[in-house]
Amino acid sequence: MNPFTFYNPTELIFGKGQLEKLDEKIDQLGKRILLVYGGGSIKRSGLYDKLQAIFEKKGCHVRELAGVEPNPRLSTVKKGISLIRENELDWILAVGGGSVIDCSKAIAGGALYDGDVWDFYERKAKVEKALPLGTVLTLAATGSEMNKGSVITNWETQQKHGASMTFPTFSILDPENTFTVPRNQTVYGISDTLSHVFEQYFSHTKEIPLQTGFAETIMKTVIENARKVLQNLEDYDARANLMLSSTFALNGLLATGVETDWATHSIEHAVSAVYDIPHGGGLAIIFPNWMKYVYKENIPRFKRFAVEVWGVDPAGKTDEEIALAGIDAVRAFFNEIGAPSRLADYNIGDDKLDVMAEKALPFGPIGNFKKLGKEDVREILKMSL
Numbered sequence: 001m002n003p004f005t006f007y008n009p010t011e012l013i014f015g016k017g018q019l020e021k022l023d024e025k026i027d028q029l030g031k032r033i034l035l036v037y038g039g040g041s042i043k044r045s046g047l048y049d050k051l052q053a054i055f056e057k058k059g060c061h062v063r064e065l066a067g068v069e070p071n072p073r074l075s076t077v078k079k080g081i082s083l084i085r086e087n088e089l090d091w092i093l094a095v096g097g098g099s100v101i102d103c104s105k106a107i108a109g110g111a112l113y114d115g116d117v118w119d120f121y122e123r124k125a126k127v128e129k130a131l132p133l134g135t136v137l138t139l140a141a142t143g144s145e146m147n148k149g150s151v152i153t154n155w156e157t158q159q160k161h162g163a164s165m166t167f168p169t170f171s172i173l174d175p176e177n178t179f180t181v182p183r184n185q186t187v188y189g190i191s192d193t194l195s196h197v198f199e200q201y202f203s204h205t206k207e208i209p210l211q212t213g214f215a216e217t218i219m220k221t222v223i224e225n226a227r228k229v230l231q232n233l234e235d236y237d238a239r240a241n242l243m244l245s246s247t248f249a250l251n252g253l254l255a256t257g258v259e260t261d262w263a264t265h266s267i268e269h270a271v272s273a274v275y276d277i278p279h280g281g282g283l284a285i286i287f288p289n290w291m292k293y294v295y296k297e298n299i300p301r302f303k304r305f306a307v308e309v310w311g312v313d314p315a316g317k318t319d320e321e322i323a324l325a326g327i328d329a330v331r332a333f334f335n336e337i338g339a340p341s342r343l344a345d346y347n348i349g350d351d352k353l354d355v356m357a358e359k360a361l362p363f364g365p366i367g368n369f370k371k372l373g374k375e376d377v378r379e380i381l382k383m384s385l
């Protein structure tokens with residue numbers, strides 16, 4: 001196991017009806033709030049009205065940044081920073097999925113920074129201070145509600161970069177707020193959560209039984225509850241288990257003492273920077289191909305994955321056959337839940353393979369399980385066409 005520091009200050013408030021805890025958070029953080037949300041699903045679900053009632057009761061002064069895009073854009077972040085500065089707001093309340101939360105993290109860091117907020121995403125600056133940020137999660141996928149990552153797209157330059165911004169001060173997770181997530185977004189959330197675990201599970205770090213067990217339990221929980229939720233989108237227990245799994249898949253726990261990979265995320269960011277496709281959809285396409293490209297680096301790890309997570313029967317098979325059966329099981333599962341399997345599903349052909357391969361490596365080779373250069377990325381993208 002590698003040396004590590006585990007730090008996660010986000011207060012997690014989980015369960016039915018927990019929005020009521022917002023009252024005490026307003027008492028702690030202040031009444032001048034920037035409310036950030038997306039395309040209006042919170043108005044259709046009634047969550048917006050519940051928030052307004054709380055704001056009114058507490059006498060809050062609220063400004064709104066609405067319409068945050070999936071794959072949030074730098075231009076939207078800048079609008080939020082202006083709203084904070086012009087109105088001298090105390091803190092930010094992000095109500096939505098990963099896009100709304102990531103955008104809010106960028107605003108939280110950017111509002112207290114003199115330079116261009118994009119500096120953080122180009123690794124030219126590090127966040128030293130940020131405004132407090134609270135979240136009300138409405139979509140289980142990214143783990144952004146309990147980590148400091150933020151992914152922003154600069155649409156002018158077609159770059160999608162992640163940065164280490166700020167942890168939410170608190171996050172309210174009521175599984176009922178995810179009942180209205182449509183089937184396709186639910187599927188993307190499932191593939192995103194599994195992909196986060198894959199990025200941390202496929203590692204050469206030795207003697208990590210606890211981290212391995214945590215990761216396998218999350219993957220098995222997601223697989224089991226994905227099948228349940230797709231039978232009934234309002235299955236509370238299935239939604240709750242998926243929500244907690246997605247939060248714990250990317251809150252630092254699985255990465256403790258482990259060398260992680262993250263090449264597939266870089267490749268997907270390059271694809272969605274050029275084609276603006278859903279993150280979880282892109283990952284479902286690319287991940288099994290990454291696995292096929294790299295599995296020989298550590299066949300025992302892939303063998304374990306096949307047997308423990310996917311229930312592959314090892315009898316009569318070589319280790320390599322078992323490993324490959326596990327990868328086939330990943331693809332079969334994504335097909336079963338209706339995730340896309342080829343870039344062609346998004347009408348993406350081979351004309352921009354080089355552009356995407358270039359964009360996947362803005363800071364040099366990617367990945368640790370197998371270091372990937374531009375030619376490797378091109379090959380994985382070609383396998384994904």
Ligand SMILES: NC(=O)c1ccc[n+]([C@@H]2O[C@H](COP(=O)([O-])OP(=O)(O)OC[C@H]3O[C@@H](n4cnc5c(N)ncnc54)[C@H](O)[C@@H]3O)[C@@H](O)[C@H]2O)c1
Nearest residue numbers: 038041070071097098099138139141142144149151180181
């Ligand atoms: N910060 C991180 O750690 C991290 C990790 C992975 C991905 N990301 C980034 O997060 C973004 C994706 O976030 P996401 O997968 O959570 O999706 P999202 O936030 O982009 O939302 C997807 C769609 O679902 C809708 N939606 C959200 N909640 C809903 C609800 N309750 N009912 C109906 N519709 C609802 C949104 O309006 C949107 O149209 C990408 O930009 C990705 O790169 C961030």
